Amino acid sequence: xxxxxxxxxxxxxxxxxxxxxxxxxxxxxxxxxxxxxxxxxxxxxxxxxxxxxxxxxxxxxxxxxxxxxxxxxxxxxxxxxxxxxxxxxxxxxxxxxxxxxxxxxxxxxxxxxxxxxxxxxxxxxxxxxxxxxxxxxxxxxxxxxxxxxxxxxxxxxxxxxxxxxxxxxxxxxxxxxxxxxxxxxxxxxxxxxxxxxxxxxxxxxxxxxxxxxxxxxxxxxxxxxxxxxxxxxxxxxx
Amino acid sequence: xxxxxxxxxxxxxxxxxxxxxxxxxxxxxxxxxxxxxxxxxxxxxxxxxxxxxxxxxxxxxxxxxxxxxxxxxxxxxxxxxxxxxxxxxxxxxxxxxxxxxxxxxxxxxxxxxxxxxxxxxxxxxxxxxxxxxxxxxxxxxxxxxxxxxxxxxxxxxxxxxxxxxxxxxxxxxxxxxxxxxxxxxxxxxxxxxxxxxxxxxxxxxxxxxxxxxxxxxxxxxxxxxxxxxxxxxxxxxxxxxxxxxxxxxxxxxxxxxxxxxxxxxxxxxxxxxxxxxxxxxxxxxxxxxxxxxxxxxxxxxxxxxxxxxxxxxxxxxxxxxxxxxxxxxxxxxxxxxxxxxxxxxxxxxxxxxxxxxxxxxxxxxxxxxxxxxxxxxxxxxx
Numbered sequence: 001x002x003x004x005x006x007x008x009x010x011x012x013x014x015x016x017x018x019x020x021x022x023x024x025x026x027x028x029x030x031x032x033x034x035x036x037x038x039x040x041x042x043x044x045x046x047x048x049x050x051x052x053x054x055x056x057x058x059x060x061x062x063x064x065x066x067x068x069x070x071x072x073x074x075x076x077x078x079x080x081x082x083x084x085x086x087x088x089x090x091x092x093x094x095x096x097x098x099x100x101x102x103x104x105x106x107x108x109x110x111x112x113x114x115x116x117x118x119x120x121x122x123x124x125x126x127x128x129x130x131x132x133x134x135x136x137x138x139x140x141x142x143x144x145x146x147x148x149x150x151x152x153x154x155x156x157x158x159x160x161x162x163x164x165x166x167x168x169x170x171x172x173x174x175x176x177x178x179x180x181x182x183x184x185x186x187x188x189x190x191x192x193x194x195x196x197x198x199x200x201x202x203x204x205x206x207x208x209x210x211x212x213x214x215x216x217x218x219x220x221x222x223x224x225x226x227x228x229x230x231x232x233x234x235x236x237x238x
Numbered sequence: 239x240x241x242x243x244x245x246x247x248x249x250x251x252x253x254x255x256x257x258x259x260x261x262x263x264x265x266x267x268x269x270x271x272x273x274x275x276x277x278x279x280x281x282x283x284x285x286x287x288x289x290x291x292x293x294x295x296x297x298x299x300x301x302x303x304x305x306x307x308x309x310x311x312x313x314x315x316x317x318x319x320x321x322x323x324x325x326x327x328x329x330x331x332x333x334x335x336x337x338x339x340x341x342x343x344x345x346x347x348x349x350x351x352x353x354x355x356x357x358x359x360x361x362x363x364x365x366x367x368x369x370x371x372x373x374x375x376x377x378x379x380x381x382x383x384x385x386x387x388x389x390x391x392x393x394x395x396x397x398x399x400x401x402x403x404x405x406x407x408x409x410x411x412x413x414x415x416x417x418x419x420x421x422x423x424x425x426x427x428x429x430x431x432x433x434x435x436x437x438x439x440x441x442x443x444x445x446x447x448x449x450x451x452x453x454x455x456x457x458x459x460x461x462x463x464x465x466x467x468x469x470x471x472x473x474x475x476x477x478x479x480x481x482x483x484x485x486x487x488x489x490x491x492x493x494x495x496x497x498x499x500x501x502x503x504x505x506x507x508x509x510x511x512x513x514x515x516x517x518x519x520x521x522x523x524x525x526x527x528x529x530x531x532x533x534x535x536x537x538x539x540x541x542x543x544x545x546x547x548x549x550x551x552x553x554x555x556x557x558x559x560x561x562x563x564x565x566x567x568x569x570x571x572x573x574x575x576x577x578x579x580x581x582x583x584x585x586x587x588x589x590x591x592x593x594x595x596x597x598x599x600x601x602x603x604x605x606x607x608x609x610x611x612x613x614x615x616x617x618x619x620x
Contacts, residue, residue: 154449161335162328162365167544170451170496174547174562186566200565204335204544 049077055091056084062098076100083116089133090120107131142226149223152216159205165197165220168204172227179237193221317417320347320384320576323360323521324541326393327378329370335568336365337374339542343574344381346590354576355416357384360521360539361391361427361486367444369402376406391486391521392427392458392497397444400425411464413471419480419583422471424464426485426500426520429456450496450546457494458487459501469509480515480583488520488538490531493549498523510534515583525571526589528599529554535604537577537587545571555609560589560597569593 047063050056058077063069069077076096084092087106094104095111103111104120108129112121130138152158154166169175177193184191187199197220198209210217325340332338347357359379364371372394379386388407390400400410410425432455433443446452460468475481483489489506492498500506510516516534524546527538536554545563553559563571569592578586584601591597603610 154452161330166449166451167326168546168565170546173550186564196565204565204568 049081051081051085053085053088055089056081057093058084059093059095061095080116087120091131092120107134142222145219145222146226148215149219149221149226152220153223156205158201158210158216159207161206163205165200165205172224175224175228176237177221177224177228178231178233180235182236182238193224197221197224314581315578316419316581317355318350318352318576318578319356319358319387320350320354320574321358321360321519321539322347322379322542322574323358323539324362324391324524324543325375325378326362326365326541326543327371327375328365329368329374336543337378339569339572340375340378341381342569342592343542344378346574348381348383350576354384357382357386358484358519358577359386359388360484360519361389362393362521362541363388363391363403364394366441366448367394367397367402372402372406387421387423387484389423389484389486389521390425390427392429392447393444395427396429396447397440411467417579418581419482419579420475421482421484422468423484424460424468426460426487426489426506427458427522428461428464429458432456453495455497457499457501458497460485460489460506461502465502465505465509468506472509472513475513477513479513480579481510481513481517482579482583482585483510483516483518485518485520487522488527488529488536489518489534490529490536490554491552492523492527492529492554493552496549498549498552507531507534517583517585519577519587526557526560526597526599527554528556528558528587528604530556530604530607535585537585537599540571540573540575540589540591542572542574556604558597558599558610560591561594564593567593 047060047065047067047069049058049060049069051058058080060069060073060077063073073096080094080096080102084094084104090106091108092104092106094102094114096102102114102116104114105111106120108131109121114121152165153169153172154164156162156164158165166172175193175196180193180196181190183189184196187195194212194217197217201207202209322340322343325336325343327336327340328334330337332341347354357379363375363379390403390407390410394400394403404410411423413420413422415421429447432438432446436454438446446454449455472481485500487500488498488503489500490503491500510518511532511534514533518534518536519539520536521539521541523538524541524544525538525548526540527536529536545560547562548557548559560571571591571593573589573591575588575590575596578588580586580601582601584605586601587599589597589599
């Protein structure tokens, strides 16, 4: 017990030193935002502890700023920081609630329950400014779907007669997805882009139509729409 | 232009003062053949002028003198040749939509009266350059009554680098004289080797080139060797002789990403410029396409297989775009046509659409050197 006391105190002292010297360094945006977060008063006094990489922050609820953290809780803080250091490049804010429940917010996303040693909740809808890493993940996912759509669009596998969408629509030209929905005179109903994609698959390509939730149809839509990125929507235009 | 540029309002105003006979004429404007249109136009011009709507010249009556000279040939038309282009055949029998379309064009040309002196095929007979596709094409074109002049397109070339095509149709570049006009056919779809370094198979190479928007391929060019041949050959031809050049790609730079493009176009044009009258007739673009650079007129050809959208940039100012085609009509935007060569070597370029009124770009229009404004066209098709 005594040993744990000493370890806790040393760690705390080190962390405090890090905090003090770190304050002299230039702050990143995330750091500044999170510092503001620490200062905000929500009725609970909160003690903040930074890790040495300036990317991990633990907020200990119920302990006033500047106050000494009780040894058992200090140990939890140290353990949690050590655990979070597994995620080198992430900016993580963790909260230890008065009831000891741990929640973390990775890269400015919303707080999620967290069990030390468990997976970090990363890709979630974010209310904050996305990080570079998030943007990369999102772009990679989108590119993957668009690339699949691109492949299908140029493939004769959707039909039976050797034709492919791109033969009439190079670079998805003349697909004008921004004009849907519109009343498609030839179909005698309001059509969505996917209706026309299916029409083309059935007629010029002489293939079988795809169901609305077919991954291939979704990928084709993704490719066509991505090609018209930046074009204003004009539903109903003929 | 066969189709005049009246607005609906103008037609309605004219209808308000119609006689029963005139009304019939007006109503038939939407779907009449050439001879009928000329008759209608003359009637209507007179009627409209009488009504004080506008001056008859506003109709852009074209070749009225020719029509009056019917039933014989107009006196200043030296000869005619027909064209069929870009059939993109698959070896899937005669029931395949592209085979049926190709056959339709052969029937069209065979029905021309009088028959053309010859038929120019503008390249892309096959889709993937397979021997059986080329063979099917050869059989379909063998039905033509008039002699055939062929050039290769990239779809005929990049599986075996033109071996089969040359076996079937002979040299990919040649020249001949016909009734005072000198014709030169060149292979403008030469691409620099992009396949060896990447280890593409012949089939992969062909598929890459067949992808209009596939950026892995090189750009089309005539190439130094062929330019040297062209220069040497043309040195023996009198510069007053009208020159008509056949190529697959347009011999100018329109839109690089789709190879609506010839990379050494300026150098080829420089070889042609010394001649007094030069016309380039090219396939590849599957659309009405008109250009003029210096003293060279350029005309595109329709495809029998499918129309292409206009390139998003670089469209020549001389081009009056065809309207976006109706995807529900397989034949719309497709067709064939003919070229009437005047005694002075200039040409009237006829676009014979299968599902809409015909279009003609006249020698007169081109010689006037005026850039046409939009006519009956309501926006870009891409």
